[in-house]
Amino acid sequence: xxxxxxxxxxxxxxxxxxxxxxxxxxxxxxxxxxxxxxxxxxxxxxxxxxxxxxxxxxxxxxxxxxxxxxxxxxxxx
Numbered sequence: 001x002x003x004x005x006x007x008x009x010x011x012x013x014x015x016x017x018x019x020x021x022x023x024x025x026x027x028x029x030x031x032x033x034x035x036x037x038x039x040x041x042x043x044x045x046x047x048x049x050x051x052x053x054x055x056x057x058x059x060x061x062x063x064x065x066x067x068x069x070x071x072x073x074x075x076x077x
Contacts, residue, residue: 004054013046013055025059034063035070049075 005014017025024040031037034056039047047055053071057064 001058004058009048009051010046016042016046029059034060034067
């Protein structure tokens with residue numbers, strides 16, 4: 001998480017994550033399928049669809065491939 005938050009596109013996410021780690025992001029961790037996860041409004045402002053994949057990779061690495069497939073289908077059709 002530390003390395004990811006050093007990316008310019010994720011500026012401010014570390015502070016946001018610290019506030020929400022026992023709330024919404026714990027919910028993401030506990031979900032069997034994160035496809036239906038709704039990021040908190042502050043997270044939506046910071047993250048793009050691609051950087052959301054990075055967060056999923058960090059929190060739920062086993063669900064990265066399905067998330068990437070959804071991303072490609074959504075963006076490329």
